[in-house]
Amino acid sequence: MSRVEIEYCTQCRWLPRAAWLAQELLTTFETELTELALKPGTGGVFVVRVADEVVWDRREQGFPEPTAVKRLVRDRVAPGRSLGHSDRAGGG
Numbered sequence: 001m002s003r004v005e006i007e008y009c010t011q012c013r014w015l016p017r018a019a020w021l022a023q024e025l026l027t028t029f030e031t032e033l034t035e036l037a038l039k040p041g042t043g044g045v046f047v048v049r050v051a052d053e054v055v056w057d058r059r060e061q062g063f064p065e066p067t068a069v070k071r072l073v074r075d076r077v078a079p080g081r082s083l084g085h086s087d088r089a090g091g092g
Helices: 015-028 066-077
Strands: 002-009 033-041 046-050 053-057
Touching: 002 015, 002 066, 015 033, 015 046, 015 066, 046 066, 053 066
Parallel strands: 002 033
Antiparallel strands: 002 046, 046 053
16 A cells, blocks of 8 residues: 655646546546645646555656556556556556
8 A cells, every 4th residue: 555645836726627637547547546636736737646655747858648657657566566557548
């Protein structure tokens, strides 16, 4: 069981984007996650962490597609699990 954290910029008003991504992750990994935290930040931050490991940083990778983040989270919390259509979708 793992904890996911989404840190988002309050100045940029990215809470809706962070909350939507949180909903996607909680729906997909409802039995694998023990907690999903939304962490207010500043300075254009949008970072996704799994157990304190940064798996996505907007500054380096741009805004994530949900399927890309789901694959990264899956690789850490449920390796080997199929994500169905998300696994077959190209790129991300």
